[in-house]
Amino acid sequence: MEKLINFTTDYIRYVLKGGTKFYAWMGVLALLSAGALYAFYLQNTEGLIVTGMTSQIHDGLYFANLVFLVGVAAGAVTIVFPAYVYHHKGMHEVTVLGEMLAISAVIMVTLFVFAHMGRPDRLWHMLPFVGIFNLPGSMLAWDVLALTGYLMLNFACGFYYLYAKYTGVPVNNKIFMPLVYISIVWALSIHTVTAFLIATMPARPMWFHSMMPIRFITTAFAAGPCLIILAFMIIRKNTKMWIQDSAINLLAVIVTWCLGLALFLTMSEIVVELYARTEHANGLYYLMFGLHGLTSLVPWFWSSLAFMLVAFVMFLIPSVRTNYKLLPIACVLAFVGIWIEKGMGLIVPGFIPTPIGEVTEYYPTFIEVVMSVGNWAIGFLILTILLKGAIGILIGEVKFDASTAEKSPGFASGGKPATSAPR
Amino acid sequence: MSSLMGAAALMAQTDDPKATVEWAEHFQTNYRLMTPAGKAEARARLERRYSAQYSKKVTVDTTEALPGVLMGYALNIRKCIGCRRCVKACVEENNQTRGKSPGERIEWIQVLRMERGEFAQDKMNAGYPEGLGIQVGGNAYTPAGQVLEGQYHYEPEAVPEKDATYMPIACMQCEKPPCVKVCPVRTTYREADGPVVIDYNWCIGCRMCMGACPYWARRINLTTPVLPKDEMNPVTHYLGNRPRMRGVVEKCHWCLQRTRQGRYPACVEVCPVGARKFGNLLDPESEVSLILARKNVFRLKAELNTFPKFFYFYD
């Protein structure tokens, strides 16, 4: 118990130590987060009318972001899997960082769920026993179960590992390894269930095909690792933690494969839908060329396709992929391309036209953007905190010292870190 | 926290203390699972609140499903002239929000105007590709007859127009409703006598049901409903036309406040051409049963296996 309290306090203390750059970053995030809180207040008083959503297009920026972030959360498995199943040494060292990303991504998903719901004050209606939790019928109920489970799994695995490292007691593999294996499978399942959420509705022909879950997984495993690569590069530059080239290179290879598959699936969807050009293809046609003269999403589609193609080519060429000056560009392009494709390219056109043929357009409002940016900011805030503390433990700066129960040696020297080998 | 903020927001609607949402209403359980005593309490609470809010005596009926009844509906698409009186009658009866800003007005019925199809001689050579013989005729892409493509916002001087047919669409009250299946909290469900209903106090506003409905029958209250006191219909049913609140989904429920008392729904009564018919599918003498027996009847999107109890026919 005492160790646990020390773990928490040492963790927090380490996080709070930082220079100007760190506090500037956290300050900006905090400001943006305040925007999200204000937008949430507005939505709970005036209602969703402050957004651009309508009865016709009733899932907008929030749902798009939440679907995308589930994918990012699932992407953490691209670290865990090689680390534990293939015993990849470089990955093994940084697994816990992936789990921290998964935790913050799932928290972001939850924030977007609150933003999206008409009545977040009635969320308790979903609790089993107190309310009604509609299993096995409702896909949303399965999704909630999967996401909650994933959050708990990552929390348990990640923090148990960190706690073990902190106290110096080795991890009990009899408990730990099964949890890790479960979390690997569970990661795949969260994004599959999210895909099922929209792919099981015949009312929405643009989503109603068996390719949806595959598409979701491939884009998740392309976008997630891109973010992780960028995070690793920032960690290398700004902390004392050194992440192996082999880890980054493996992630880049995973992105290459998955991005390629995602582009292949996109191509196959376009061919199949547009060959016969039935009414079921109206959503895709709206996205690509416009419908009835309404074309607001057309530039988004083509730019996302361009981003993803350029990123894919960059990832494909080994000399570019291993060039750590060009790799971040490719990662950003892929991440942004997939974000646009999930949001504007998948969620919004699913509602255009409505099942009875009405074509309308969707324009997010300022408040919606403020809320979305704010939720991302909260997520990044949490991510920074978690990663910082985790790094501190991983590089050995945060360690439990039984002699000085309150402070750890690293602090006694006034913050000057001990030299550490990249281990 | 969100619960508190939401509750605080709700309570700041009017200055009449009786019109505020009582704490007990926040914590009431799903209507279907309530005991009769619980239902009576919920009913009393709502009657108090609505009567204070709308300055008139409001009744909230809780009549259960009628035994031996399966409600059915039939609409004669040959007769419909697209006058939209059913749309407006429904709004007169069912207390929908009716503000002026976009998103503040809800109508449960939408009338689709379809074209009869115009085929022209001068389009004959306008197909593509040319050269090796035209593969797609020039008169393709002209919608003709019963299709789910057309105009919803038509505004001619007079209806019916010569080159148009009309089809109103609202909730089909399916026997196998996709909306019921996806609801995570089981707030929408099929009542024993047929209609698919929503417990507005239990809905969390996730809008999964709106995505799953193949007929676009459901609407979301994007804001606190705008309902002037003099336009409010004080005879309500708990699962029917009682005034809704911000953030919950609503739809046609075949005027439960009327049909459970034996009266026709408002849209049936108002149709000037008598295109709409309503009755008990289990009664062979009812007009709907006779229509099924005698006329050619079809359902929209029957291939989706939703089994609607709203039939279209022509004669």
Added chain:
Amino acid sequence: MKKITLSAMILAFCGGLISTALAQTALQAETTCFESRKGASEVVKRDLQPGWPNVKCSTKTGAVLWWGDPFDGTVPMGDMPLLEKVPPGHAVVKPRSEKLALMPMCGTACHNGVGPQFNPPKLPIGKKPAPIPTMAAMVPDLQNLQHGRGRIWCLDCHHTTQRNKLVDNFGDPVSFDQPQLLCGKCHGDKMRDWRDGIHGKRIGEWASTGKKRWFTCTECHNPHNVQDGARNRGFVQIAPESPPQLPKGMKDAKHELVHGVAH
């Protein structure tokens, strides 16, 4: 003596017209809306109970949108063949006879077979309607009756001597409140469907044995004018109600006029 009677009758006739005109002016101060077609089924809005009106009217078209009491102002339908299984008092109609202000006068004063100058009554020679001002006011084109395409004429439906009644093939009078007994002679398919509730309109209780107000034929159809060129399917064109509200993000609905599929 005869001259005085004649002038007295003309005076009474004129008096009747003037009073009806005056009554109409008084009515226009309230809201009047039409149930099925303008001129046939108009209703004045009033409160049945405080806050519960008898009808709610559309501000755009003047049509009735909602009935507070579907049986307000109705009378029992009377005997109808094959409707015996309807419980007594469960079939009601809105009476039309009361609105026929001129007709009794026509029947008692002139077309009754015993009027001063017209005894015995004679049918017009040739069975073609004569252009009489009172008739021309009620029917747009007497010489070219827009019903039946030249196969029927006035006295096929109207009683010769009791002008406030219709007539059947046996020469027996049919009430204006039961036009279906007359119309159903030729329009048997529609009559059968109407009797079963499939054609036409009934408001009230939906149960097959419930109490219903039946809309009779002439409440929806104008028998003097059903074939006018602009008509569509025998029902006169009316102004539609307003379209749905445009959702957020749409400035207009012009895109609906463009066909969706290009290729």
